[in-house]
Amino acid sequence: MIRLEDRAEVGLWFRERLGTEADDLTVEQVARISQGVSRETWIVDAKVVRGDATTEESFVVRRDLPDGSVIPMPLREEFEVYHRLAASPVPTARALWFEDDPRWQPDERPAYVRTKVDGDWRLDFLSSDDPADDERKIAASKEHLEKLALLHTSDWRALGFGEIGTVPDSPAACATALLDDLRDRLSAFQFEPSPAVAEGFAQLRATAPADAPVIALCKGTNGHGEEVWAGGQIVAMSDWELWRLGDPAYDFAQLQEMVPEIVRDGRRLWGWPEALEFYRERSGIEITPERLSWYRGCYGLIQFSYAHHSAHRLAHGAGSIRLAWNASEVQYRSQLKLASAFGFVPREEIRT
Amino acid sequence: MIEPTAEDVIGAVISTLERDIAPNVTADDDGYTASLCRTVGQLLRSVRSRLRLEEAALAEDNAELRALLGEWAPALPSGARQQVEQSLDPAADRSADRTVTRLQEEAKRLRQALVVLIEAIPEREHPARAAGRAYLANQLLRERPWQVDAFDGPRR
Numbered sequence: 001m002i003r004l005e006d007r008a009e010v011g012l013w014f015r016e017r018l019g020t021e022a023d024d025l026t027v028e029q030v031a032r033i034s035q036g037v038s039r040e041t042w043i044v045d046a047k048v049v050r051g052d053a054t055t056e057e058s059f060v061v062r063r064d065l066p067d068g069s070v071i072p073m074p075l076r077e078e079f080e081v082y083h084r085l086a087a088s089p090v091p092t093a094r095a096l097w098f099e100d101d102p103r104w105q106p107d108e109r110p111a112y113v114r115t116k117v118d119g120d121w122r123l124d125f126l127s128s129d130d131p132a133d134d135e136r137k138i139a140a141s142k143e144h145l146e147k148l149a150l151l152h153t154s155d156w157r158a159l160g161f162g163e164i165g166t167v168p169d170s171p172a173a174c175a176t177a178l179l180d181d182l183r184d185r186l187s188a189f190q191f192e193p194s195p196a197v198a199e200g201f202a203q204l205r206a207t208a209p210a211d212a213p214v215i216a217l218c219k220g221t222n223g224h225g226e227e228v229w230a231g232g233q234i235v236a237m238s239d240w241e242l243w244r245l246g247d248p249a250y251d252f253a254q255l256q257e258m259v260p261e262i263v264r265d266g267r268r269l270w271g272w273p274e275a276l277e278f279y280r281e282r283s284g285i286e287i288t289p290e291r292l293s294w295y296r297g298c299y300g301l302i303q304f305s306y307a308h309h310s311a312h313r314l315a316h317g318a319g320s321i322r323l324a325w326n327a328s329e330v331q332y333r334s335q336l337k338l339a340s341a342f343g344f345v346p347r348e349e350i351r352t
Numbered sequence: 353m354i355e356p357t358a359e360d361v362i363g364a365v366i367s368t369l370e371r372d373i374a375p376n377v378t379a380d381d382d383g384y385t386a387s388l389c390r391t392v393g394q395l396l397r398s399v400r401s402r403l404r405l406e407e408a409a410l411a412e413d414n415a416e417l418r419a420l421l422g423e424w425a426p427a428l429p430s431g432a433r434q435q436v437e438q439s440l441d442p443a444a445d446r447s448a449d450r451t452v453t454r455l456q457e458e459a460k461r462l463r464q465a466l467v468v469l470i471e472a473i474p475e476r477e478h479p480a481r482a483a484g485r486a487y488l489a490n491q492l493l494r495e496r497p498w499q500v501d502a503f504d505g506p507r508r
Contacts, residue, residue, distance in 0.1 A: 032384050037508065193464035195487050199481075202470055234502035321391045325507055327397060332492075332499035339492060346493040 004030060004061065004106035010044055013104050014059070017113070018085040018099050018128040024049035025049075028056075037322045038070040038241060038306070039063065043116060048160045060093065063111035067318030070326050071241045072185055072309040076100075077164060079112040090151050093117050093236050114131030119230035124259055126224060136261045136319070138270045139232065144258040145275055146221060147234045149283035152216040152248045161217055171215050174247040174283075175208035175294065181244070182301050199261045200301050202237050203342050209291045212247035216285070219243055223256030242302060249287050252276075253295035307331035362400045369393050387508050394507045401498035406472050409494040410455035419460040424469060424480040432472035439465035 002009035011027040018025060029045040042061040047054055064075055082095035093114040099105050123140055125133045126254035156162065168177035179201065186197070220242025228236035245248065262269040276287050313320075339345045357363075368472055374389040418440060425436040439461045473481050 193460060193467045195463050195466040195470060198467040198470040199485060199488065202474070202481075203476060206474070206476065293470060321388055321395065324395055325391050327505065328395065329499055329507065332495060335492060339489065342485070344488040344492070346489045348495065 001102065001108050002104060002106050004042060006030075010106070010345065011046070011089070013099075014044070014113075016104065017099070018048075018176055022048045022050055037326065039075065040065060041112060044113075050071060057085035059096070060112070060114050061106070061111050063109050065318075065320045065322065066109070067320045067323060068313050070310050071306040072189065073241050075110055075112065075314055078241060079114075079162050081161075081243055082112075084161055084164075085240075088151075088159055091117075091147070091234055091236050093238070101115070102120070115139045117228050117236035118311050119228035119235050121223060121225055121228060123229060126260060131264060134262050134264070134269060136232075136233070137226055137262065140229075141258050141260060141270060141275060142278060143233055144227070144255075145279045145298075146282055147227070147237060147286075148219075148222070148248070148251060148255075149279055150183045151237070152214070153283050154217055156215075156217040156245060159217070161245060165243070171212040171247070173212040174212040174215060174250075175210070176205075178244070178246055178250065178298060179204055179208065182298070182305060186305055186308070189309055191312055191315060192308070194304070194308075194335075196303060196338045196342075197304055199344070200297070200338045204294070204297055204301070207294060209247075209288075209294050211287055212249070212289070212291065214248070215245055216248045217243070217248045218246050218248060219254075220251070221254050222251055223254075223258040227255060247260060247291060247295070248283070248285050249291040249295045250298075252287050252292050253299055264269065297341035300334050300341055303334035304331065304336060307334050358403055360402050362396055362403075366393055366396045366400075369396070390506050390508060394452050394503050394505060397502045397504065398498045401502040405497050407455060410452065410459055412464045413491055413494055414455060414458050414462055416487055416490060417459075417466060420483050421462065421469065424483065427480055428469060428472050432468050435468045436465045 002013050003141050004010060007027040007030055008275070010030050011025060014027065026047045027044060028047060030042060032040060040063050042063075044059040044061060046057055048057045048061065062075065062078065076098060079095055079098045082092060085092045086094055093116065095202070096113045096115065098110070098112040100110055102108065105111065125271050126138050126140065128137075168174045168179055183201065203320065219237060219240060221239055222237070226237075226239045228233045228238060259270075259272055259275045261271040263271075268274070275291050280286050307326050307330040310323040311331060313323050314327050336345075369389060370393050374386060374393070377386045377389060421436050421440055425433050425440070428436060466487070469480060470484055475481065
């Protein structure tokens with residue numbers, strides 16, 4: 001076992017695992033970052049010697065919280081997603097190794113290491129209402145849609161994603177396969193009855209769309225705050241914890257802030273209709289409002305799933321405050337999402 | 353001894369955390385430890401509110417759900433009806449006291465019965481399903497004070 005807070009020990013670990021990829025390596029700093037709540041993310045800054053050249057490089061170490069993860073997706077699966085994406089045109093960090101050898105596991109916890117891609121997580125101009133920012137906002141939206149098109153048209157079979165995820169029987173079965181997966185996942189740990197979830201499942205089953213045009217590799221949570229930007233482009237798509245094979249509408253339902261509605265002097269410049277048309281031109285895939293609405297309805301169930309998983313971990317002795325927060329406020333808010341989608345919004349929420 | 357109350361003590365913990373501890377957190381960890389302090393402070397506010405309000409909320413909630421299940425149980429298929437009626441059986445209450453723990457156990461039993469009802473009636477517009485949704489709206493409203501209103505700052 002090594003300790004992640006000990007630079008010298010981390011250096012030994014990295015030299016062992018990088019092997020012939022580096023002639024020498026000195027760890028300059030190891031620091032935990034606060035971004036993200038589902039797992040721990042640590043940054044390792046190092047000087048790496050290859051031949052006569054010495055470069056400053058940064059790596060990301062990912063591992064579960066001491067009491068397990070928030071999202072009920074195994075850490076190994078997250079690594080396998082990055083590992084497979086390396087052979088795709090989708091920009092991501094490069095997965096380097098998964099540490100399951102007890103001699104090297106930091107603090108006796110499994111972890112994996114990937115390269116760190118430099119760039120920005122936040123695009124401040126997105127929240128601007130200044131017309132001078134319109135062009136940049138639309139360009140960023142198009143860049144994000146281009147990358148989604150790239151992802152959704154990638155050959156997931158050849159990349160090996162069929163080996164690690166549920167493959168729907170047909171495009172028409174994408175929606176019911178998602179519900180089946182959510183039900184199976186919940187049944188593994190749900191320990192408190194939820195009529196809100198039962199109502200959501202009942203309504204979604206009755207209205208599941210059967211007109212998905214393709215089975216695509218989907219990312220899950222995506223958009224602002226989830227990708228790394230540099231020079232106006234996405235240089236790394238990050239956070240794959242809710243990935244799945246299914247209807248691309250699944251991703252559009254989880255898209256964050258990257259489709260700004262822009263209307264100037266009564267003239268529409270950009271918004272959802274324009275974005276979906278742009279995406280269709282790039283990908284050949286049509287996203288109908290009906291499918292988009294149905295997958296948005298699913299999001300409350302997805303959020304409930306990981307929030308309730310946090311409650312399950314707490315009930316089994318976990319003590320992380322972030323688990324407690326997810327199990328409390330986030331779980332409650334997931335039920336508000338269900339209420340909004342399935343017709344039981346509290347009076348107070350309607351007023352506010 | 354009644355005083356200080358649990359609320360008073362939690363208030364002192366929040367004050368100490370936010371006034372004396374958090375400002376002095378200087379760990380070189382990208383603000384992670386300071387962020388944890390914010391999560392702790394906000395969750396303590398939620399717990400303080402829950403301690404004050406949960407017992408009355410649960411008593412009201414259980415009474416509403418009992419009435420709903422009692423009204424609609426006869427409309428259910430026999431298997432589901434039996435399960436729902438069992439949840440309403442006074443003998444299912446193993447304790448006669450009125451503690452929050454007992455109310456919580458009763459709530460779980462009744463809410464499981466509502467799950468049975470929802471799954472037994474496929475028609476969304478059936479009056480029993482509509483009554484279930486009306487109850488769920490009220491349930492969310494009863495929990496709102498400690499799940500929404502209690503928070504007054506960033507959680508992370």
